[in-house]
Amino acid sequence: MLTNLRHLFRLFAIGRCLARHDALFLLQQAPVGGTTARQALRLFQVLFGRRRPDLREGERLAAALADLGPSFIKLGQVLSVRPDMVGPAIAEDLGRLRDKLPPFSWEEAHAILTAELGAPPEQLYADITIVPVAAASVAQVHLATTSMGLPVAVKVLRPGVEAAFARDLKLFAWLAETMEHHVAGMARLRPRDVVLALAEWVSIELDLRLEAAAASELRDNFIDDADVIVPAIDWQRTGRRVMTVQRISGTPIEDRAALVAGGIDVTVVADRVIRVFLKQALRDGYFHADMHHGNLFVAPDGRLELVDFGIMGRLDLKTRRFMAEMLGAFLTGNWRRAAEVHFEAGYVPADRSVDAFAQACRSIGEPILDRPVAEISVGRLLAQLFQITETFGMQTQTHLLLLQKTMVTVEGVARSLDPEINFWDAARPVIEDWAREHMGPEAYIRETAGSMMDFARKLPQVARDLETLAETTKTEGLQLSPASIAALAESQALANARRRRPLLWALWTVAALLVLALFI
Structure with a gap:
């Protein structure tokens, strides 16, 4: 009960912040709590809200999440890969969420560096900037030079960020469980899996040794590649709260004018962005899942430079085969095969109709089949495909959504460099090479x-x-211990009680807290 009250007090503060940013719409549209919930939300809007018609819904929500702190910024990033939950337009706005915050002091950074690496930074680096070059919700970055004269970037975790994430992740888990048990149809969307994915990403970002290991694995995969540079990790100056990495020297990929002025062929770079992503996803089954403009640079020789390895995705061979066959079936208009691969992968329940699902695939594919290949957006195709799966009982596949989000991002980056880029022409060599190796007899x-x-x-x-x-069976028979029987009975009793527990008491409690706050 005490835990529930803490969560409710926190929800009160969250609701007030959402109202200030005119971002209560997401809760108002949620099918939770009926009339009582909507009245409580209207009361929040009246008491704390202000209208922001100059901003889109997604922009208002992104601003509110940024105001609520690092955990909610990460939640926004997770929701940006869930257009099935928040809608495509809001997901796109949340995808632009950048967690920029004021830097913490050099005194705090100095103390963390000293404690984590066992010596003050003056002894570990020939020089290090006191003012960070970047400050985000989880960490900030200082530039330095090693005693060997190598330029590096030093990432330092923000003080107190672990406690803030731990508190909010408990709240998210409580909300997800409540939604799954009380909101019709929510179990299919697997909100608890969303929280688990968030917790997994956070665990990597809060232990910089894990992010360093991710960078190191990706670097090994591309060590002799002519398309991309992954910076090397300085393991001697890396710990749980500090990561030292080779400093990159390229031009931000979003600065198209600077690239052109530097003699870089942006059409080649656009093609390279797509090719590098597909090499990661198809060839290696391990991909950088946050390839937005801010994490991509272009070296003087035209190669891509990647940074920030906190969010990575993995795809097993079965999933990679599914993606290759499904995309191929859509491009050739083989709707029956497009449906069959979903069933073969186990994504759609076996008791559903393959023919009906093939017809649904046709409804997505026919409008794009006669268009020029260059105009077909693979990200939009996947988004539409995932939208129809609810009808067929397909549970959310978190790893596919992460892949979809990354493909949409990569497509956007490539087209910002070359609006006429043909995604399929760029992808074809990688897909054909992979198919020959993994899909032939x-x-x-x-x-x-x-x-x-x-x-x-x-x-x-x-x-x-x-x-x-x-x-054992011959001498003793199959036996179930008393402890197992008791555990099963207790589990069943808890499940029944949870189904009977109304959600309205929580909403009434929030309303009571609101009234109490008005008179204190």
Whole structure:
């Protein structure tokens, strides 16, 4: 009960902030709590709100989340990959959310560097800037030079950020569980998985050793690549709250005029952006999932330079095959095959109609089939596809949404450099090379042989386990311990109680707190 009250007090403060930014619309549109909830929201709007007709809904929501602090900025970034929850327009605005905050003091940064690396920065670096070059919600960055004369960037975690995230993640988990149990249809969208994804990203961003490891893995994948540079990690000057990385020297990719003035062919760079992303996603199954303009630079020789490795995505071979076959089926107008790959991947329940799903795929694909390939947006295609899946009971696939978000971002970056870029022409060499290796007859034979070898290696242990089970069953029978029976009964009782618990008491409590706040 005490925990619920803490969450409710926090919700009160959040509601007041949303009202100030005219961003209560998301709660007003949510199918939660009926009349009582809507009356409470209207009261918040009357008491604390102000109208901002000059801003779009997504812009107002992004401003409110930025005001609420680092946890909510990250939540906004997560929601930016969930157009099925907030709508495409709001998701696009949240995708532009930049968590810029005032820097913390050099005295605090100095103390963190000293504690984390075991010596003051004056002994670790030949020089280091006192004023950071960038300050975000999680960390800030100082420029430095090592004793060997190597230019580096030093990322320092913001003081107290761990406690702030821990508090708010508990609140998010409580809200997600409440929504799944009390809001019709919300379980399909898996809000608890959204919170888990957020917690996973945060765990990487709050332990800079993990972000350094992500950068190092990506660098290994591209060590001899002619298209991209991933900066090296200085592990001797990296710890949980400090990361030292090779300083990049390129031009921000968003500064198109500077690139042209520097003799860079922006059409080649646009093609390279798409190719580099597909190499990560298809070839390696490990991709930088935040490839927006602020994290991309262009070296003097035209290669891409990547920074900020806090959000990374992984795709297993099965998922990569699904994406390749699905996109290919849409481009060739094979709607039956487009539907079949969803069923084969297990994304759509087997009791649904393949023919009906093929018809839904046709409704998305036919309008784009006769258009020039250069005009077909792969990001928009995927977004429309995921929008129709609710009808067919497809549960949200978080890893696919992260992939979709990154593809949309990459497409946008490429077209900002070259509006006439043909995504499919740029992608074709990478997709064809990957398909030859992983989708031809030889690939299937190779994988089947490997699976058979794995099974053969496990057979002796399987036989021993079966023999032990048979002996135990013959002498003792299959038994369920009293502790297991009690645990099952308790679990069932809790589930029944949770289903019966009304949500309105929480809303009434919020209203009571509001009245109390008015008179104190």
